Amino acid sequence: MRDEGLAVAKVAARAAALARRAGSCGDRGERLAAHVLADCAPPAGAVVSGFWPIGDEIDVRPLMVALSALGHRLCLPETPKRGLPLVFRHWMPGEALVAGRFGTSHPVGEVVVPDFVLVPLLAFDRKGNRLGYGAGYYDRTLAAMPGAFRLGCAFACQEVAAVPVGPHDERLDAVATEIGVIGMMR
Ligand SMILES: Nc1nc2c(c(=O)[nH]1)N(C=O)[C@@H](CNc1ccc(C(=O)N[C@@H](CCC(=O)O)C(=O)O)cc1)CN2
């Protein structure tokens, strides 16, 4: 016989578990933002490039909103054909985006050159090496911007002992996660 009491208890337990899970995972972008602002804030006036999250990436939008409120100009990358560097376009929180390659989204604002780059990644190590999606976009882009500060943005669980590196791989200056900012060993 069906136990109505058990069924009701399971519905309530499920709702509570879902709320707990959302609460523990859903604020990691906010926590990353707080750590960056406290420990690794871009210098006044810096133009900051962010990224619009795809897949399971950490959400850097709370950080972008905070930096905009602090007076920073923001931009987001437009993904060109394979083999070309990224193009950064000016963006203000709330401005519309259009669909780009590989499921990315980008603004239609003017082209700008950032001097503080939030870099998405699949894996990172303590030397600042990073693994991306494998198209080399950020490697090509950062190689042409040697003076820009490169802040990897990731979940803490994306750290590995050593990322396999090749001659074209560009290193990060630091990595921000929901736990804190990691300065790189050189
Ligand atoms: N949010 C975000 N924007 C970004 C990057 C990124 O890593 N993250 N990029 C960094 O270079 C550039 C886009 N490069 C990309 C290159 C390949 C794939 C790709 O192969 N995507 C898979 C699906 C991945 C998924 O859904 O998790 C695919 O299309 O099959 C995605 C982005 C610029 N913008």
Ligand SMILES: Nc1ncnc2c1ncn2[C@@H]1O[C@H](COP(=O)(O)OP(=O)(O)OP(=O)(O)O)[C@@H](O)[C@H]1O
């Ligand atoms: N500056 C560059 N000039 C020429 N080729 C490059 C350059 N940077 C990367 N490449 C080439 O692009 C390809 C992809 O590089 P890699 O596997 O390191 O990408 P990734 O760092 O994982 O991805 P991404 O930077 O797009 O997130 C490789 O064949 C690499 O040799």
